[in-house]
Amino acid sequence: MRTPRLAVTFSAFALVVAAALMSAPTAGADDGHRGDAKRVRILDDCDPATFNEILGPEACVGNGDTTFDEFVAEFMAQGSVDKWRFKPDVFHVDAGDSLDVVNKGGEFHTFTEVPDFGGGCIPFLNGDLPVNPLCEQGDAIFLATGVPPGAHLDVTGLSPGRPHKFQCLIHPWMHAVVTVRADDHRGHD
Numbered sequence: 001m002r003t004p005r006l007a008v009t010f011s012a013f014a015l016v017v018a019a020a021l022m023s024a025p026t027a028g029a030d031d032g033h034r035g036d037a038k039r040v041r042i043l044d045d046c047d048p049a050t051f052n053e054i055l056g057p058e059a060c061v062g063n064g065d066t067t068f069d070e071f072v073a074e075f076m077a078q079g080s081v082d083k084w085r086f087k088p089d090v091f092h093v094d095a096g097d098s099l100d101v102v103n104k105g106g107e108f109h110t111f112t113e114v115p116d117f118g119g120g121c122i123p124f125l126n127g128d129l130p131v132n133p134l135c136e137q138g139d140a141i142f143l144a145t146g147v148p149p150g151a152h153l154d155v156t157g158l159s160p161g162r163p164h165k166f167q168c169l170i171h172p173w174m175h176a177v178v179t180v181r182a183d184d185h186r187g188h189d
Contacts (some may be wrong), residue, residue: 037100037154038093040176042147044105045083061149062106079127080173092179099155099178103147110169111153112145117165120172132169141169
């Protein structure tokens, strides 16, 4: 059963995302060329009819099969939803390499570097975790690290020497850990 409070929380978020999408630059659109960048796919399985009914028009533009109620039920049971993920979620690149992050799902997501994994910007989806301090940046963090459905985000300048942690600030269980090797190991995998 859906609660009015849950619907209001998601509806308010959908309005923020819609505003961010309307003012987002189009540079993230697929230009067909990504060079030797490491591809990271953002995946979800949202059912447009049920997600858009609750979250508003265009909240889900994909062709997934997971209804909104199924999403909420799985989240309530395990604190995450399996089909909402980054793939790969643990990998390495060489110094100087970039990431080509492409949203293959139907919802807006972020691919945000965080110091530590934790909550996101939607209190309901955080479970017991506090809202991430990066959310205080408001729309700016969504514009900088957001990836609309079908779009790409290029991530460059990752320094070697420590793992880089990325998460979705909307669906905080979506994690990726990228290790940057200091020297060039191409051809040695």
